[in-house]
Amino acid sequence: MCGIIGCVGCGDTLGTLVHGLSKLEYRGYDSAGVALGGDETLGVLKRAGELDALRDALDGQSDLSGSVGIGHTRWSTHGPPTDENAHPHQDCTGSVAVVHNGIIENYQELRDELAAAGHTFGSDTDTEVVPHLIESGLESGADPEAAFRAAIDRLEGSFAIACLVAGAASVFVARNDSPLVLGLAEDATYLASDVPAFREYTDQVVYLDDGEFAELSADGWRVTDTDGDPIEKSVETISWDAEETGKSGYDHFMLKEIHEQPRALRQCLRSRVDELRGSVTVDELGDLELDRVHLVAAGTSYHAAVYGAQMLSADGIPAQAHYAHEYASSPPPIENATVVGVSQSGETADTLAATREARRRGAETLALTNTVGSTMARECDDAFYIRSGPEIGVAATKTFAGQQTALNLLTQVARSGTADRELVSALRDLPGDIQTILDESDAEAVAEAYLDAAAYFFIGRGLNYPVALEGALKMKEISYEHAEGFAAGELKHGPLALVTANTPVFATVVDDDELARKTVGNIKEVEARNAPVVAVTDGRSDAGRYADHTLEIPETHPRTAAILANVQLQLVAYHTAAKLGRSIDKPRNLAKSVTVE
Amino acid sequence: MEITTGVVLAAGEGTRLRPMTANRPKPMLPAAGRPILEHVLDVLVECGIKELCLIVGYRRERIQEHFGHSYRDVPITYVQQKKQLGSAHALQQVEGEIEKPMLVLNGDRVIDERIVEDVLAGFDGAPTLSAIEHPTPMEYGAVKVSGDRLTEFVEKPETDDFRLINAGVYAFDPSVFEAISRTDRRGGELQLSDVIETLMDDGPVRAVRTDGLWADATYPWDLLFLTRELLRRGRVSPPDRDASVWVAESARVHPDATLQPPVVVGADSEVAAGAVLGPNVAVGYNATIGANTTLRDVLLDSDCRIEAGATLLDCVVGQTVDIGAGTVAPGGPGDVRVGERVFENQSLGAVVADRASVGGGVTFAPGTLVGANVDIGTGVHASGTIDDDAEVVR
Numbered sequence: 001m002c003g004i005i006g007c008v009g010c011g012d013t014l015g016t017l018v019h020g021l022s023k024l025e026y027r028g029y030d031s032a033g034v035a036l037g038g039d040e041t042l043g044v045l046k047r048a049g050e051l052d053a054l055r056d057a058l059d060g061q062s063d064l065s066g067s068v069g070i071g072h073t074r075w076s077t078h079g080p081p082t083d084e085n086a087h088p089h090q091d092c093t094g095s096v097a098v099v100h101n102g103i104i105e106n107y108q109e110l111r112d113e114l115a116a117a118g119h120t121f122g123s124d125t126d127t128e129v130v131p132h133l134i135e136s137g138l139e140s141g142a143d144p145e146a147a148f149r150a151a152i153d154r155l156e157g158s159f160a161i162a163c164l165v166a167g168a169a170s171v172f173v174a175r176n177d178s179p180l181v182l183g184l185a186e187d188a189t190y191l192a193s194d195v196p197a198f199r200e201y202t203d204q205v206v207y208l209d210d211g212e213f214a215e216l217s218a219d220g221w222r223v224t225d226t227d228g229d230p231i232e233k234s235v236e237t238i239s240w241d242a243e244e245t246g247k248s249g250y251d252h253f254m255l256k257e258i259h260e261q262p263r264a265l266r267q268c269l270r271s272r273v274d275e276l277r278g279s280v281t282v283d284e285l286g287d288l289e290l291d292r293v294h295l296v297a298a299g300t301s302y303h304a305a306v307y308g309a310q311m312l313s314a315d316g317i318p319a320q321a322h323y324a325h326e327y328a329s330s331p332p333p334i335e336n337a338t339v340v341g342v343s344q345s346g347e348t349a350d351t352l353a354a355t356r357e358a359r360r361r362g363a364e365t366l367a368l369t370n371t372v373g374s375t376m377a378r379e380c381d382d383a384f385y386i387r388s389g390p391e392i393g394v395a396a397t398k399t400f401a402g403q404q405t406a407l408n409l410l411t412q413v414a415r416s417g418t419a420d421r422e423l424v425s426a427l428r429d430l431p432g433d434i435q436t437i438l439d440e441s442d443a444e445a446v447a448e449a450y451l452d453a454a455a456y457f458f459i460g461r462g463l464n465y466p467v468a469l470e471g472a473l474k475m476k477e478i479s480y481e482h483a484e485g486f487a488a489g490e491l492k493h494g495p496l497a498l499v500t501a502n503t504p505v506f507a508t509v510v511d512d513d514e515l516a517r518k519t520v521g522n523i524k525e526v527e528a529r530n531a532p533v534v535a536v537t538d539g540r541s542d543a544g545r546y547a548d549h550t551l552e553i554p555e556t557h558p559r560t561a562a563i564l565a566n567v568q569l570q571l572v573a574y575h576t577a578a579k580l581g582r583s584i585d586k587p588r589n590l591a592k593s594v595t596v597e
Numbered sequence: 598m599e600i601t602t603g604v605v606l607a608a609g610e611g612t613r614l615r616p617m618t619a620n621r622p623k624p625m626l627p628a629a630g631r632p633i634l635e636h637v638l639d640v641l642v643e644c645g646i647k648e649l650c651l652i653v654g655y656r657r658e659r660i661q662e663h664f665g666h667s668y669r670d671v672p673i674t675y676v677q678q679k680k681q682l683g684s685a686h687a688l689q690q691v692e693g694e695i696e697k698p699m700l701v702l703n704g705d706r707v708i709d710e711r712i713v714e715d716v717l718a719g720f721d722g723a724p725t726l727s728a729i730e731h732p733t734p735m736e737y738g739a740v741k742v743s744g745d746r747l748t749e750f751v752e753k754p755e756t757d758d759f760r761l762i763n764a765g766v767y768a769f770d771p772s773v774f775e776a777i778s779r780t781d782r783r784g785g786e787l788q789l790s791d792v793i794e795t796l797m798d799d800g801p802v803r804a805v806r807t808d809g810l811w812a813d814a815t816y817p818w819d820l821l822f823l824t825r826e827l828l829r830r831g832r833v834s835p836p837d838r839d840a841s842v843w844v845a846e847s848a849r850v851h852p853d854a855t856l857q858p859p860v861v862v863g864a865d866s867e868v869a870a871g872a873v874l875g876p877n878v879a880v881g882y883n884a885t886i887g888a889n890t891t892l893r894d895v896l897l898d899s900d901c902r903i904e905a906g907a908t909l910l911d912c913v914v915g916q917t918v919d920i921g922a923g924t925v926a927p928g929g930p931g932d933v934r935v936g937e938r939v940f941e942n943q944s945l946g947a948v949v950a951d952r953a954s955v956g957g958g959v960t961f962a963p964g965t966l967v968g969a970n971v972d973i974g975t976g977v978h979a980s981g982t983i984d985d986d987a988e989v990v991r
Contacts, residue, residue, distance in 0.1 A: 248664070429900070432900030435916070
């Protein structure tokens with residue numbers, strides 16, 4: 001899991017690479033490096049640690065220059081984050097430099113073969129076999145492009161690779177199962193794992209597909225297939241601007257993105273709901289069959305999937321939520337289900353594996369994603385965009401709310417008969433209701449009150465069960481504190497043993513129905529064990545009476561209440577992590593989109 | 598001397614505009630369907646400012662979220678004024694950040710491009726302010742000018758021999774920070790008007806005579822005046838559907854609804870059959886306006902819902918307000934009470950602040966002020982001032 005940048009013809013090659021890496025840090029940030037070339041020698045510099053470590057090292061390196069360059073920011077899969085394991089990797093002669101995102105599955109076999117042929121390896125990475133393979137090709141007389149193609153041909157696994165060869169003023173590129181996009185400006189060409197890396201310079205992009213090669217040179221760009229035949233690619237225009245990726249006065253991207261939720265949901269709902277008619281229309285869903293649905297996802301998206309499956313089931317559509325990684329390896333019978341992949345990035349390797357498996361078995365597939373042009377959006381039969389705008393913080397916030405909202409729309413489209421009018425009104429109330437929470441939340445005080453808790457537990461029933469799961473995930477991701485989410489009814493079947501006076505329990509209770517009363521019963525159970533209780537509630541039940549703290553949400557439909565309750569829990573997690581001084585936007589060991597299985 | 602940096606003072610709440618400022622600072626209050634501050638930034642961008650610096654404080658998230666990292670491709674940096682201790686104290690927060698000449702202005706007043714153009718053109722390195730004619734100089738910083746030189750500056754003068762006021766648009770070079778540090782606080786606050794006096798002691802201060810729209814909202818009902826002025830000038834964001842009828846692309850207006858110019862309907866809003874909107878109506882985004890409602894001289898902010906058959910005249914309505922079916926605000930003139938002061942004969946139907954919920958069949962006496970989060974039950978006759986969070990039953 002890593003970020004790649006490359007450029008040709010952009011004047012300040014080094015500056016462009018470092019800037020691009022700063023925009024890709026969300027993909028990985030445990031080491032970074034650059035290689036520059038264009039003439040007879042290559043210059044390479046790489047460092048373990050965040051990008052600043054590389055910046056510091058670059059400070060004294062005025063001789064690092066070149067007309068072409070590649071860069072990399074890494075999130076370790078093979079080998080710990082060290083200078084040696086950082087990319088770019090080189091061959092024995094120092095005339096090849098390679099950056100790679102993905103996993104080369106047959107690297108051990110290739111490494112043994114190369115080592116036997118006398119190559120010396122300096123790192124523990126799978127990537128390092130690539131420059132050595134290219135070196136062998138060059139030694140046997142192939143030109144740089146042919147040597148690159150021959151090396152790629154040997155690889156099994158997932159990769160986005162960019163490569164420089166001394167003496168060639170080109171960047172050689174190949175893609176298989178890992179994202180790569182080209183950026184086209186007047187005099188310069190860029191390549192990156194994701195658009196923000198070069199968005200400041202151009203809005204014209206070309207998405208590479210699996211099995212494609214590209215060569216970037218002063219003459220422009222050229223995309224070819226495995227046989228070397230040219231491929232016509234369509235040039236697309238990106239609509240959002242690079243500025244959207246700035247922090248805008250907030251301390252963290254996560255807080256900025258939490259505050260962007262009203263806007264993000266307005267975009268998600270725009271022209272899709274009609275309150276006066278009481279209707280929901282989603283053009284992208286067109287004629288899609290939604291008689292039976294399997295939702296596949298991982299992480300936060302999985303919690304959205306659970307919520308979606310509950311709503312679909314309640315409206316009479318058989319639906320299940322599955323962990324994508326499990327679904328890919330042990331799928332249930334498809335039974336004509338439409339398989340919906342839920343992934344913010346649309347590049348999540350586990351989720352892609354699941355939708356691919358579903359396609360292989362003949363299922364119709366839908367990508368529910370935030371990223372136009374992502375691999376999942378292109379591979380699935382249809383794509384339904386949540387329109388949340390770019391999300392930089394590793395902990396998903398506005399995109400989770402976007403997924404929840406989109407799944408409400410999907411459910412209304414799928415169900416037979418007309419849409420639920422009350423829900424349509426409630427959906428239109430969402431942006432204002434979230435703004436109310438942002439303006440009035442006491443989450444910071446609650447976070448302060450429980451900073452030295454031994455663990456944080458989250459409970460909820462029905463639609464508030466996935467809220468509990470997500471509340472706990474957010475807390476553990478960014479605060480590094482122990483947190484678990486449980487179905488409220490499960491509490492007394494085991495987890496209650498963990499509850500003490502030092503484990504606050506966050507209970508989401510909405511409405512005043514049977515479900516709410518049962519959850520209030522659970523609150524009393526933990527209360528009896530002296531645990532502090534934080535009720536996230538619309539105030540309709542008497543939950544507040546048994547709680548030490550109350551986080552209020554506006555009264556609304558139970559389905560949208562689950563979206564609102566989650567906003568309060570996002571704020572609790574954020575303020576807890578902020579007070580503990582955690583690296584909120586880049587939590588340890590995690591990356592934004594996990595493009596390895 | 599060219600100025601490319603604009604410093605906008607946007608940290609204060611604007612307490613006289615309560616209850617409208619319960620959740621956001623005055624620069625974010627609506628005027629013709631978008632925040633006042635957006636009009637200010639439009640002017641700066643059109644006058645060629647290349648860097649914007651917003652000084653933010655009270656409820657700053659609202660400003661940061663709305664504008665983000667840039668406005669119309671001009672980058673924005675945010676500087677926080679943690680305690681709102683006056684306009685010069687606000688400017689002091691950017692000391693060290695800005696090291697070239699700068700334009701400084703208030704983010705809560707709608708002004709004409711001409712005022713900014715004149716100040717930019719008149720700046721030659723000496724401190725410069727703008728002077729504009731105003732009918733009530735006694736309420737503002739009054740100035741006297743001789744040629745292009747400021748000769749007198751009196752904050753809220755008690756005599757009526759002034760015609761000009763300080764329009765609150767200044768040009769300074771970075772030496773202003775030193776002048777601020779030499780100026781004494783008054784009542785704990787540090788105001789630019791006092792810094793101008795320091796500068797006048799140091800040497801000539803330039804005063805640029807200018808004119809054009811200069812509209813300040815002092816009290817909530819002034820927002821109606823602002824809206825009228827802006828609609829008259831077409832300073833709205835949605836495209837025009839007809840002469841002085843602006844409707845956002847994503848808005849849905851039923852063909853049997855009547856839009857009487859000037860009127861603007863914001864993004865995602867829905868207007869049902871039989872509704873009559875206008876003249877002088879500005880609807881923000883994501884509003885729902887039910888069948889057979891009548892709105893005239895109304896400023897309706899975002900996320901509001903007006904149920905069928907309601908009639909609102911001369912009203913200012915905040916965000917996320919629900920107004921029940923058949924509710925009537927017949928409009929001004931009426932007396933408005935703000936604290937101890939009574940403003941007589943204002944053309945105000947009612948001010949309804951953010952997140953108030955008004956039941957069906959409510960009637961508003963002219964000049965009613967409804968606070969934030971107020972809950973008014975069905976059939977209530979509301980009048981006077983209703984405090985924030987109150988519940989009113991029949």
